[in-house]
Amino acid sequence: MAISTQGGKPLLLLDNLCLFYGSEAFTLSVTEGEALSLMGEEPGVLSRLCDILAGFDKPVGGRILLAGQDMTTCLPERRPIVLVSPRDPVFGHLDVSENIGFPLRVRGARPDTLHARIARVMALTGLEALATTRADRLTPEQALRLKLARALAYAPAILVLDDVLSGLDMRSAAKARQLLSTLQRALGLSMIYAARGREDALWLGGRIALFDRETLIQCADAATLLERPSDPRSAGLFGEANLLTGRVLAIEEDIARVHLACGGVVEAMADEALEEDSLCTLCVRPDRMTPLFGTTVAGDEDTPPLVASIQSVLHAGDQIRLRLRLADGAEIDMRRPLLQSMRAIKPGATLQLAWQASQAVAFPMKDDL
Incomplete structure (x- = not known):
């Protein structure tokens, strides 16, 4: 069993989590305000972990504890862990403001606070000028900002990002990274980011959880992974x-x-x-x-x-x-x-x-x- 913890009381604790039958369980923690990157050679494994965190899939074993509360069996709409991924639906016939407000209305958000929340997240993500633009007319980078705004409207305790830069050109990906970095620092977001390679895992600047298939082999900052790998697989995958x-x-x-x-x-x-x-x-x-x-x-x-x-x-x-x-x-x-x-x-x-x-x-x- 691989164990990786961070100093301080964890906000999120994956306790003896097992992703697949026969795979090795691991323990991993995230502290409040931390940005943790996930890296591995098999994107499907990282996507499954992201789905498990958000409640769209179930682990084979172990627990997901958020501030000490067991969220393992909690439904997605009832857990304060929100996933952003290319699989998120964007309602093309609705404008940006309506896209952000639709899931909030479904969850019973009060009308007197709904518009204020929508306005706030549009300002945070730079979407004010696009508020009345239909979603099917957005560029891929603007569509990502819409998904982020919709996720932030829930005020999540943990924001999980899975393959969010796919489909973006180099310039758009750079703008998206800058936005995410700014939001993480400004809001003190606790973030888990599934990366698609070493360079993609480095830009957040925090710890990197390194997976060999479904096995967590090391979690540390980039300098430690490079200079003092704990396993030959760490040295090969990251270094x-x-x-x-x-x-x-x-x-x-x-x-x-x-x-x-x-x-x-x-x-x-x-x-x-x-x-x-x-x-x-x-x-x-x-x-x-x-x-x-x-x-x-x-x-x-x-x-x-x-x-x-x-x-x-x-x-x-x-x-x-x-x-x-x-x-x-x-x-x-x-x-x-x-x-x-x-x-x-x-x-x-x-x-x-x-x-x-x-x-x-x-x-x-x-x-x-």
Whole structure:
């Protein structure tokens, strides 16, 4: 069971929540005013979690506690957790104001407060000038603002956002991110955002809950996920780290000396569960490796060098991205700033790889990797 909590009394607590039959339960908390991002490679899993939070689906096990109150079986219209997603209906024949007011009227909102609430959320989302515009004439970015206004009209305790940037061009997505960030800070919103990749998970600036399929493997800020992943899956999913197999030769002062299966002896930070003379998975990010071109430093029998050949070279603006092949046929990625001389960097060339021990982490090998 994965457990991730945040300092302070949680507003929302997912207690031993299980998403699918046979999947591992996890505990995750959100404090008041926190913006938490969810990230994983399978959007369907994150969407199911969002639906469970909003009450449109049921978990296999566990509880959803909001301010200590059990919301697990509470109907969507009765729980103060509101979901915004591309699946939300927008009534095209109604104007913006009517779209916002319709669900409030269904829930029995008092007429004397209805117009004030509608006016307030339109002002917050910049929709005043579009109040009488039919919803079917809105741009995708304006339609998203309409959905946000409708959600905010409920004054939710938790705002859940699932894939809300889909269908937006780059400029519209940037405007939507700015609006969401401004609303979150100005209103002190407690927000859960299902991201579609690492860059999408970073912009809120808070903790990121990282999922491998339906399993929560780590929840931390971006710096921790990058520099001190707790699991090889965290290193691979968030840090895009290369995963290399090897055997631990020795561990001294938390530094592991590892003989890689592809040849070469290297060093890395040792996970606390790592043991000498055991198989391990070494994780090193593409931007933390140093290439030696044009010369190869010969190692002794105990410290053979790690040698690779260049398979492809991609110039990506301010950096070059290299695809490398190791002696055992495995391929890894390396990213480096642009160098003054690029003559040696071409497919087929051989280079030697090195890194500081602090730039890699060695974990005990697991059967499921």
